[in-house]
Amino acid sequence: GESVGLHLPTLSVQEGDNSIINCAYSNSASDYFIWYKQESGKGPQFIIDIRSNMDKRQGQRVTVLLNKTVKHLSLQIAATQPGDSAVYFCAGIGYTGKLIFGQGTTLQVKP
Amino acid sequence: DAGVTQSPTHLIKTRGQHVTLRCSPISGHKSVSWYQQVLGQGPQFIFQYYEKEERGRGNFPDRFSARQFPNYSSELNVNALLLGDSALYLCASSLSHGTYEQYFGPGTRLTVT
Numbered sequence: 001g002e003s004v005g006l007h008l009p010t011l012s013v014q015e016g017d018n019s020i021i022n023c024a025y026s027n028s029a030s031d032y033f034i035w036y037k038q039e040s041g042k043g044p045q046f047i048i049d050i051r052s053n054m055d056k057r058q059g060q061r062v063t064v065l066l067n068k069t070v071k072h073l074s075l076q077i078a079a080t081q082p083g084d085s086a087v088y089f090c091a092g093i094g095y096t097g098k099l100i101f102g103q104g105t106t107l108q109v110k111p
Numbered sequence: 112d113a114g115v116t117q118s119p120t121h122l123i124k125t126r127g128q129h130v131t132l133r134c135s136p137i138s139g140h141k142s143v144s145w146y147q148q149v150l151g152q153g154p155q156f157i158f159q160y161y162e163k164e165e166r167g168r169g170n171f172p173d174r175f176s177a178r179q180f181p182n183y184s185s186e187l188n189v190n191a192l193l194l195g196d197s198a199l200y201l202c203a204s205s206l207s208h209g210t211y212e213q214y215f216g217p218g219t220r221l222t223v224t
Contacts, residue, residue, distance in 0.1 A: 103153050
């Protein structure tokens with residue numbers, strides 16, 4: 001079946017360090033992935049996306065890496081700040097053409 | 112520019128009641144999708160509407176229904192509420208049904224007692 005899942009429910013990092021949030025997917029037909037950030041009491045906020053014809057995409061302080069061989073993608077946040085504390089979701093496009101979300105990783109930034 | 116708006120923000124209902132949730136998409140967006148997010152989990156797809164027509168439906172019972180209006184706003188209706196329907200209901204808008212990039216509203220927190 002189709003699914004996406006995150007490896008760790010919680011990740012704790014020191015302010016200023018780099019964060020890496022991992023995600024695995026089972027649907028090999030998925031050709032598009034999105035990372036969302038969800039702060040408490042708010043809806044998910046688009047961070048960055050990547051298509052399957054790419055291995056890497058960079059944004060402002062964020063990088064997404066896609067490894068289609070092992071069906072794995074990661075979100076890297078450089079110089080993590082307290083404002084980065086949130087729940088992060090990876091989402092992929094399933095065979096229905098609709099977004100399938102993982103369960104989320106809570107990122108805690110220690111001052 | 113206004114983002115996706117949803118109303119109400121919070122809602123408390125009792126089992127067996129009916130609820131209507133509302134969503135206004137970003138100006139210029141013609142597609143609206145609804146998601147249910149249970150505490151501690153990722154959002155689950157319920158419906159997608161484009162040009163007033165249903166373009167996709169997730170694995171939810173017939174108690175869940177939705178519609179889209181000519182101004183592209185949308186309503187999600189849930190009948191015969193169950194305790195398990197307690198969740199954050201999210202609306203997301205996109206330019207069209209084939210556009211993957213979706214923008215989410217703040218959600219409606221529904222509590223069923």
